[in-house]
Amino acid sequence: MHKERLDRFARHMVLPEIGGAGQLALSNAHVVLVGLGGIGSPALQYLAGAGIGRLTLIDDDKVDATNLQRQTIYAERDIGHGKTVAAQRWVSNFDAKLNIAISDLRVTRDNAPELVRGASLVLDGCDNFATRLAVSDACVAEGVPLVSGAVGRFQGQVAAFAGHLTGQSCYRCFVGDAFDADDCDSCAEDGMLGAMAGWVGTFAALQAVRVLLQGVSSLGDPQWGKLHLLDGLKPEMRTMTIAKDPECRGCG
Numbered sequence: 185m186h187k188e189r190l191d192r193f194a195r196h197m198v199l200p201e202i203g204g205a206g207q208l209a210l211s212n213a214h215v216v217l218v219g220l221g222g223i224g225s226p227a228l229q230y231l232a233g234a235g236i237g238r239l240t241l242i243d244d245d246k247v248d249a250t251n252l253q254r255q256t257i258y259a260e261r262d263i264g265h266g267k268t269v270a271a272q273r274w275v276s277n278f279d280a281k282l283n284i285a286i287s288d289l290r291v292t293r294d295n296a297p298e299l300v301r302g303a304s305l306v307l308d309g310c311d312n313f314a315t316r317l318a319v320s321d322a323c324v325a326e327g328v329p330l331v332s333g334a335v336g337r338f339q340g341q342v343a344a345f346a347g348h349l350t351g352q353s354c355y356r357c358f359v360g361d362a363f364d365a366d367d368c369d370s371c372a373e374d375g376m377l378g379a380m381a382g383w384v385g386t387f388a389a390l391q392a393v394r395v396l397l398q399g400v401s402s403l404g405d406p407q408w409g410k411l412h413l414l415d416g417l418k419p420e421m422r423t424m425t426i427a428k429d430p431e432c433r434g435c436g
């Protein structure tokens with residue numbers, strides 16, 4: 185690594201839980217981000233900050249004035265522009281050394297496998313079940329780990345799945361099959377505290393780093409199948425385990 189990069193990531197490398205080997209693994213990682221909204225924006229900021237060398241940014245939406253309250257990578261001048269283009273601009277300004285690809289396709293069951301193929305990890309912070317299930321099934325089929333984040337009002341959920349591995353659950357084991365056709369964005373009706381989405385997004389980025397460091401440094405415990413429930417009202421965090429469903433259509 186060049187001196188300039190060593191300086192940039194010095195506060196990571198000095199941590200024994202990450203170290204130089206861990207930082208190198210992050211630099212060599214390819215993370216696919218699905219959804220560049222309230223979760224994806226802060227997650228992207230911390231993943232880019234962590235020097236994830238290759239990022240694929242997927243969102244079919246445009247920036248709207250109502251997004252700015254929580255979607256931290258966008259500014260007023262981005263309103264009306266595609267989220268992927270605005271996000272790519274944010275990353276380029278932040279760290280021109282990172283390799284960025286973008287897609288403004290709507291993720292479907294048909295195109296999801298190609299979009300996640302070969303990635304080190306997918307971080308899904310999108311806003312609907314149909315996309316989440318399509319992404320999860322594609323991750324299982326392609327053997328890609330998935331970190332899933334969701335938020336509504338003051339409640340958040342973050343979990344890491346490796347349904348392609350024997351005995352490990354997937355996102356579909358958790359939610360079942362009832363939501364494949366559910367394409368609505370509940371956040372529009374329910375409302376959300378901006379910082380709550382930030383908590384979920386940054387925590388999802390932390391869990392993503394754990395996954396990426398597996399087998400490299402001591403922080404690398406992916407905690408497969410552990411669902412963390414974030415309650416912003418109390419506040420409180422609880423953890424439960426999602427068991428593998430042997431009948432699961434995604435991973436069974």
Ligand SMILES: [Zn+2]
Nearest residue numbers: 354357432435
């Ligand atoms: Zn499953």
